[in-house]
Amino acid sequence: MGDIRESIDRIVERGQRAYAAAGPPAPDSAFYARRARRAVRARAAALAAGGVAAAALAVLAVMAVLPRPGGSVEPAGRPGSPVWRSDVGSEMFGTPLVSEGRLYVGADDGRVRALDLADGSEAWAFDAGGPVRGAITTDGRLLFALADDGVLHAVRDGGTAAVPEWRLDLADTVVLRGVYDAYGSAPVVVGDALVLGTADGVVHAVSARDGGLLWSFRTGGPVRTSAAVGDGVVFVGSDDGFLYALDPATGAELWRHGFGQPVTASPGFHDGVVVAGSRGTEVRGLDAATGEVLWRHSLAPSWAEASPVFVDGLAVFGSSSAGMVTAVDARTGEERWQAFVRGWPWARPTEADGVVYAVTVLTGDAVSWPYTVYALDASTGTPLWQAATGDALEWEPDGRSVGALAGPVVADGLVVVAGLDGFVTAFAAGSAPPGQSPGP
Amino acid sequence: MAGWPAVLDELVEKRRPALVGYAYVYTGDVAAAEDLVHDAILRTFSKPRGLVAVPQAEAYVRRAIATIFVNGTRRHRRFVERMHLLAEPESDAVPDSPVGRDEVHEALLGLSPRERACAVLRFYEDLPVAEVAEALGISHGAAKRYLSDASVKLRERLGPRLGLGDEHRGAPVGGPGAGKRGK
Secondary structure, three states, rough: OOHHHHHHHHHHHHHHHHHHHHHHOOHHHHHHHHHHHHHHHHHHHHHOOOOHHHHHHHHHHHHHHOOOOOOOOOOOOOOEEEOOOEOOOOOOOOOOEEOOOEEEEEEOOOOEEEEEEOOOOEEEEOOOOOOOOOOOOOOOOOOOEOOOOOOOEEEEOOOOOEEEEEEOOOOOOOOOOOOOOOOOOOOOEEEOOEEEEEOEEEEEEEEOOOOOOEEEEEOOOOOOOEEEEEOEEEEEEEOOOOOEEEEOOOOOOOEEEEOOOOOOOOOOOOOOOEEOOHHHHOEEEEEEOOOEEEEEEEOOOOOOOOEEEEOOOEEEEOOOOHHHHHHEEOOOOOEEEEEOOEEEEOOHHHHHEEEEEOEEEHHHHHHHHEEEEEEEEOOOOOOEEEOOOEEEEOOOOOEEEEEEEOOOEEEEOOOEOOOOOOOEEEEEEEOEEEEEEEHH | OHHHHHHHHHHHHHHHHHHHHHHHHHOOOOHHHHHHHHHHHHHHHOOOOOOOHHHHHHHHHHHHHHHHHHHHHOOOOHHOOHHHHHOOOOOOOOOOOOOOOOOOHHHOOOOHHHHHHHHHHHHHOOOOOOHHHHOOOOHHHHHHHHHHHHHHHHHHHHHOOOOOOOOOOOOOOOHHHOOOOOO
């Protein structure tokens, strides 16, 4: 048996072979030479100007000219300030649930919290035993949370404490996360059942009443998405690259559509069309009855890590490194508007009163741009205002990161964001920045 | 002696596959490895360093790969310039299986980033502990601790069959597999 050095040599060789076989086109030396000269000039200018501030400006100047795919470099809206902030102390990835004046959110510390929507004060916290990275859902009676260890919890809001009703251990496999595997599946209520996916690649249907297992359907990869429901069909994506249409009564497969890349964003359903993206480059509109592709919208060269919200017949979705929110006709895929935002708007946007709210996560150089919450005009995509959340506590695909990966929610005149900074932050919803009158 | 542009040219044109292979040890993912190499080259040549030979530049790039991997400060390409590398076109065919990894690589990828970087620099690059610490910008004691932890975890995962040396052995952890052995 060889020693560790020989073993690593073989790994290096394997990496070289894989790169040679499938490596994408890479910048040539002239590119690096240009960048090197630019960096040296910027550094020299900063030093000549004498100071950290000048150095920062030089870096920003370089950033400002980085190419973006058309459109403006930054939104024109004005910053908004929060109404309240609640310190959860742990990153949150799942979209909060608002119900009867309370906000429920899961976090990486394994706790599900109930906050008072009016001021963000904590009413109770429930220990789910593992990170909760999907949304909290409810059937109107119980709250449901799926932890990374595969245990589904059903609790009742007892006012000052969560009252456990039942729990179900669904998987032997704990979710293993690579750097971009941020999300977890959330239970979705379908009639009297809950449909959800687990790390072992299984889609489960569970009785919401008592946690009895109704059916299960095995896919070829971890299921990190939440299901969409429409026309009596369940639609769910898997890391195996397929979107599945399942019969909610039996779990029987009705059709599947191959994206060829992991389907990591939760699909949406509207008027007979399933809209879904993947870690490929296309958002696709599929006929909900047959799985036939009705339209394709390319976000190339960005991932189409985009869950849609539907607004007046438009499908509105984010992107990954393209840094834009797009609205297309949900039936035809015809593009209506695009809004450029700084960062990756992975989370499903939300909409209220003609305003689309989207959040982004930022890393690397981009952290010098502080705003990660965007309000956009739903009919035109025009940026209305923007707001900041703080730095991430630990999640770091690329080092330091800021912003939010959980989708925003709107209720009682507030847009609420559960951030990577461990805070739940509420802003005044509407077209004007909080505390300011609408612009001219 | 060649100037830095010629060094850069040869490094990028001829040594990039080897550097991607090296970065792949850290990342376990070829696209991420290429990203890491990209940023390491940018970092290496963004300062005047008097680089006049390819091996000298490559040593800088390898250190930069380790530090960027650990510190997670990869920048430009992730956000804008490497967008085309993040995404791959769809196909309607059944997805291929991921590139296979061997047991040693899986064990390395099971270490924390700092443990992994310390292990690669010490056991593969053969750097003394002091230089491992310097390369990663951590204290000597921290480097020893990461190496010790990495050694224990690698032995637990792989058994007592790889020549990890004994100098970084920490307090015994676990059963008989954690006992001292010579190579």
